[in-house]
Amino acid sequence: MKIYNKLVRDRIPEMIEADHKNCVTRKVEGHELRNLLEEKMIEEFNEYLEDRNLEELADMLEVLIGLAKYHGYTEEELMHIRMKKYQERGGFEEGVFLESVTIKKES
Template identity: 65%
Template sequence: MKKYDKLVRDRIPEIIKADGKECVTKVVPIEERAELLERKLMEEVNEYLEDKNLEELADVMEVLFGLAKNLGYSEEELIEKRNEKLEARGGFKEGIVLLEVK
């Protein structure tokens, strides 16, 4: 049996079983999730940097939602905060690079 010891999406055990395989899992308490989510974020960001596609971006977003939930925030609150910052400071769509301030 291959060993992983990493956070996976909630339906992965079900998908593995539907494929006729067995898996061993555990559910970690909320206090232990932050570190696992942060590791997963790095994994997903690295996958995005390698493949640069929408699927990998969606994976990064899902981990961000998990991190928000772990901190006690909903997906809606995260999106609302993003929108507040977008309104107040803008986004990253224009490609503006700050070179210096005098």
């Protein structure tokens, strides 16, 4: 028997059973769900750092959508806010690194 004790995608139990194996699961809610989603984000981020591939980025996005839903938002609302911020502030495509800010002297 292998112990996992972690949050998994919704269809993982049926995939395990289709592989002629048994699994024990339980439903988590509330603060426990939020904490597990946050742990999952760290797990997925670490996996991204190891592999640096699109699949790990997609996994991180799925966890972000799960966190948004936990907080009562839809995926569409999350993407809308993302686009609004992108339009107002831009993205990260240009690699702008802010080193410092000073107050301009008036002439």
